[in-house]
Amino acid sequence: MSVQLIKGNTAVIVGALYAGCDCYFGYPITPASEILHEASKYFPMANRKFVQAESEEAAINMVYGAAAAGHRVLTASSGPGISLKQEGFSYMAGAQLPCVIANIQRAGPGLGNIGPEQADYNQVVKGGGHGNYKNIVLAPNSVQEMCDLTIKAFDLAFKYRNPAVLLSDGVLGQMMEPLKFPEKAIEHKVDTSWAVAGNAETKKNLVTSIFLNFEQQELFNVKLLEKYEKICENEVIYEEYLTEDADIILVSYGISSRISKSAVEAAREKGYKVGLFRLITLYPFPKKELLKLATEKNRVFVAVEMSAGQMRDDLALAIECKRPVELVARYGGNIIEMDAILKKIEEIYEKVDF
């Protein structure tokens, strides 16, 4: 198995190539551009298609077109670009088209800056475009997972015919770590049961999101909701670290979860019983598992995120507000410091008698 020291953004392209992705459509934006660069370099070499679009909106609609034709398609961007793509997200969810979108989050709102943030959480996890739909959302926390979860995102996107988002950030996109290359490559075959592949076999298939009849539109919504329920039942992924006896459970994802893990270790050394619940799927959100942790013991939860409590709100809902939920957050391109988490832990121990 080959191991290489590579950038997180490059790992997305490695994952995509191994996942059988055969089309990349993109547009430049920092800090996601290396995904575009690597695609422009490696996709033609591997006999796959690369097109640089004239805008974010064009890129996402190229994704729509190729996905409708049954291809495995990837695009990537960052905050402002993801905002521009929202119409496409909604249309693809509405037309039940599989695709993978990588969001290498930067600081906002507006133009913001090119530092890392996790403040696209609501936009990506709640939908972002119009209508009753959800994206499947995966949150890597290492260069290895930038690759592995890209492959997983393709699996899920095709399993459920739904957009899947790799929600990453500027740190993970830009940093370098050793990547173990996947052991096998997936060979993509067009699914003729729904795609419109320009041949006789798929002539009767229809890709659309328009139902002028209100009843039909409602029925379609119900069908989508049933699909999302199945996703919630079957596809939750998370990681627990020293949660069993923990008084305080840090809940985090992405780059913040790496800092949280260090905080857990430092806190344990000081004798505090702290654990980490790391979210890997943000949608579906691991509600049952978090509720169980909240119910079995008197505990305090701490959301650790580079956004203004966006994930914390989902956490509070998941545990049905049974326990206090505190927040450690940074914004504007700043990264959470381990000491800030430790300070919060000490504050909680001063207040709460576990």
Added chain:
Amino acid sequence: MSERFNLLTPGHSGCAGCCDALAAKYVLMGVGEDVIVVNPTGCLEVMTSPFPNTAWNVPWIHSLFENGGAVASGIEAALKSLGRKGNTKIVGIGGDGSTMDIGIGSLSGAFERGHDILYVCIDNEAYMNTGNQRSSGTPLGASTSTSPPGSVSYGNPTHKKDMTRIMAAHGSPYVATTSIGYANDMIRKVKKAAETVGPTYIHSHAPCPTGWGFDSSKTIEIAKLAVETCLWPLYEMEDGEVTQVRKVKDPKPVEEYLKAQKRFRHLFKMEDGDKEIEKIQKQADRNIEYYGLNK
């Protein structure tokens, strides 16, 4: 004139030999201070406006990447509605990515509606602010971070989009091409465009030392070479007709322009690279013929 020199102050964070800084300076020298500048995202915006500093001594508004034309339209309409338009010129200054790719729809709308604005495209032929990706302003054969030459590519596979004529086709009363290598010509044309009522357009060729790969002392030299090889013809169009052309007495071969830049270096090394250079020479020959550059 001396006051006009200070409308864009030094001390911004542009690279040495930056084309945007020169182009923006010439634009303000041509337009004067009765102006509101609309500046979509790009190098120029980033390097001149790191909060809380600014290099602009005129009213300046930053818009998003795709909407310079719309923001300029809004300002013009609002001033008219308030009865305060007067002679104030609303001037959009965007790069090639913002103007020719993502912002062309918004700009087309502004020109079709006929707002009294001037729009200047500073064309450095790729997305320099995000790391040198190709745009529809990138010329044939140029290596960029998304058009790398290699076993299946000679670099950018397409010619530049003819943006100036697209804007002329909107019925603009005045469009012109300029080059930062010809300051007086550029300032004169900008002045003329600003004084013309209605939507007017200036497209300026602007060599970028960082993205194109040449020494930062050579910006003007490279700009002049593009004109001297006839790859960048300088002309004016009024109401859709070409009215003025800058003649080039003895056009130089395009190699002189290409070999001075790293982004074309592969064409001189690759097998069959000479065929690509021939295609580029054909483009120059077409310009000579079409605009009568050597007559």
